Amino acid sequence: MAAYDFSSVRLFVDAALAPGAEFPLGLEPTNYLANVLRLRAGDELLVFNGRDGEWRARISDLKKRAATLELVEQTRPQTAPCDLWYLFAPLKHARLDYMVQKAVEMGAAVLQPVMTRRTQVSRINLDRMRANAIEAAEQCGILDLAEVRAEVGLEALLATWPAGRTLVFCDEDAAAGGAAAALGAAAEGPLAVLIGPEGGFDPAERARLMTVPKVVRLSLGPRILRADTAAVAALALVQAVRGDWR
C-alpha cells in the first residue's frame, strides 16, 4: 500500500455517493471546511459514507452555513469490514476517546462497552464514541464505519453470546506466556476481544467467562498494561495470528 498522507482532508458524510452526485453539508462540517481548514469553493477533498467507497469531491459552493459538494470520481471502492468485535470496560473521557480511536485503527467493526464489577465508569456518551470512531476512520483512511453499541452488563452479554464466535479475553491474572500459540489454536470463525477494567475481572466473572464455549484466556505478558495499551496489543495479536494481517 502506498504511503498514506495523513494531511489529506477526508470527511465522513451521510449522503449517498454516486457519479455526479451533488449534496449540501450541514453546519458543522461546513464550519470545519471553511473556518478550520480554510478551504474555498473549487477546492477538493475526499469523502466517504461507510457504504459507497471513497470519492474525490469538489466544493461547488461555499456559503456561510452550507457548503455544497460535487463528486468528481471514486478513488477507492468500498472495503468489507473485519468481522471483529471489540468489547471493553469503558474508561473516563480522554482515555476512552483514545481507546475508541485505536480500536478503529486496528480494524474493529463493532465497539461494545461492557459493564463489569470493577468498571469505574457508569455513564457513557455514545455520541462521543461515534464521533471518535468517525474521526479515526477519517484520519486513517478506513472506509467502513465501526458500529457503536450501547453498554451492556457482562452477564447480559454472555447470556446471548453467539455460539460460533470465539471470545478472547485478556486477563492479567493468567499465567504469562503463550499468547500467540493460544490464539493460533483457537477455533476458526469470527472473534471478539474483551479488555476488562484496570482492576481486572473478579473471580466470579472470570469463572463465568470460562464457560463460554469458544473462549481464549489471553495473557498480555509480565508487565501490567493500561487498558488502552492492552487494547492495541491484543488487537494486534489477533489481527496478526487470526485476522487480516496474516
Next chain:
Amino acid sequence: MAAYDFSSVRLFVDAALAPGAEFPLGLEPTNYLANVLRLRAGDELLVFNGRDGEWRARISDLKKRAATLELVEQTRPQTAPCDLWYLFAPLKHARLDYMVQKAVEMGAAVLQPVMTRRTQVSRINLDRMRANAIEAAEQCGILDLAEVRAEVGLEALLATWPAGRTLVFCDEDAAAGGAAAALGAAAEGPLAVLIGPEGGFDPAERARLMTVPKVVRLSLGPRILRADTAAVAALALVQAVRGDWR
C-alpha cells in the same frame, strides 16, 4: 500476576535503597506528595530507583520543602530489563509523550529517536522524554528504567549497527501479511523495533535498511496506523513471538 492497583502511589527516587535507609526528597516530589496527593507524615508509598527493586517507604517527616522517606521493607526484587530497543521517528509534543509511555509499558529498555528524511520534528526534549519514561514506569509498576538516548540520523544509526542485533522495521509499503511468521523466522538474539515517520521511509532509506544483516521488514496490516498505534502493535507482536510474552 495479581491485579495491579493503578491507584497505589509509586515514586521513582534517586537514592540508594537498602534496609533502614532514610533520605530526603527534593522540592518537586515533596510538592507532589504533599500538595497533589495530600499525603502526611506517617503515610506510606512505594519507591524504586531502577536498580534496587521496589520498597515500601514511610514518610517520616514532611516539611514544606522537603519530605523525608524511611524504607520499611522491600516489596519486589529488581527485575532485569528486556533487551529490546525501541527506535522511532519523533512525533510532536503530546503524541511523543504518549508514544514514549506506551513503549515503556511494552517493555522497551532503550528509547532512541531517529531522524529520517520525512521526519517532521527537528527538536526533541530529552528531559521530557525521560520524565515520561519515569511516569510510565511509576504508573505500571515497571522497576527498570528505560534508557533515553539522544536523537541520531538514520545513516549514523545504521553505520554503527551491532552485528548481532535484529532490526525489525515497520514498513507501510511492505506487502500486507506474514507479520507473525516473519518475526518467528528471524534470527535468535536481541532485537530492535523501528517505527518511521507517518510519511513512511523514502526509497533510499528503505534500500539502506534492507542492507542490515539481520533485518525483518514488517507489515502491520492493510490499514494505515498512526505512529503511536504502530509502536504498540509492533512491540506486542515482537514480545509475543520473540520476547517475554512467550
